[in-house]
Amino acid sequence: MNSIIWLVTLGVLYLSFIFTTPVKAPAPKKVEVEVVKTEAPAVVEAAPEAKTAEVVVEAGPVDLEKGKAIYLSTCIKCHNKDPNVKGPIGPELVDAPLELMHHKVITGRYPDVLPEGFVPKRKTKQMTKFPQLGKDVPSIHAYVQSLKKK
Numbered sequence: 001m002n003s004i005i006w007l008v009t010l011g012v013l014y015l016s017f018i019f020t021t022p023v024k025a026p027a028p029k030k031v032e033v034e035v036v037k038t039e040a041p042a043v044v045e046a047a048p049e050a051k052t053a054e055v056v057v058e059a060g061p062v063d064l065e066k067g068k069a070i071y072l073s074t075c076i077k078c079h080n081k082d083p084n085v086k087g088p089i090g091p092e093l094v095d096a097p098l099e100l101m102h103h104k105v106i107t108g109r110y111p112d113v114l115p116e117g118f119v120p121k122r123k124t125k126q127m128t129k130f131p132q133l134g135k136d137v138p139s140i141h142a143y144v145q146s147l148k149k150k
């Protein structure tokens with residue numbers, strides 16, 4: 001009989017111990033944060049004009065005869081005499097806006113930012129540049145547009 005009393009007493013003590021002992025939250029694990037030092041990305045300061053499609057076209061008086069003369073002496077080495085159709089190397093020119101033609105003529109390249117809606121006819125980089133013709137582009141462009149069929 002005594003042993004039963006002892007067992008019950010021990011059981012009660014054990015249970016009261018369990019219920020009164022505050023449950024300690026496990027200590028938060030130490031999170032090792034590795035600080036990786038990276039080089040700050042270099043800020044590329046592009047010239048503002050490089051980001052815009054707008055090219056200031058040097059204003060030259062529009063002279064159709066001059067435009068024609070330059071077109072026939074210089075451009076048709078690669079483009080067609082009729083700018084509505086492809087030439088031996090260069091594509092048709094009637095869809096090129098003035099600023100684009102200006103950029104193409106003075107740099108030989110398409111601008112990074114193209115005029116809205118304009119799709120380059122070729123992805124090649126074969127055109128030579130004619131920086132000295134910058135001021136004549138309005139005349140060349142006007143001449144090309146005067147021949148546009150559609």
Ligand code: HEC
Pocket residue numbers: 070071074075076077078079089090091092093095096100101104105108109119120121122123124125126127128130133140
């Ligand atoms: C050496 C050959 C060559 C000469 C000379 C040349 N072009 Fe080009 N042109 C090209 C080629 C090739 C392209 C297609 C893109 C490229 O490869 O550069 C082109 C593209 C162009 C374009 C863009 C057409 C489009 O709709 O995509 C224009 C505008 C243009 N040329 C204007 C001219 C004018 C104006 C002249 C004369 C002052 C001229 N080119 C002289 C070869 C030439």
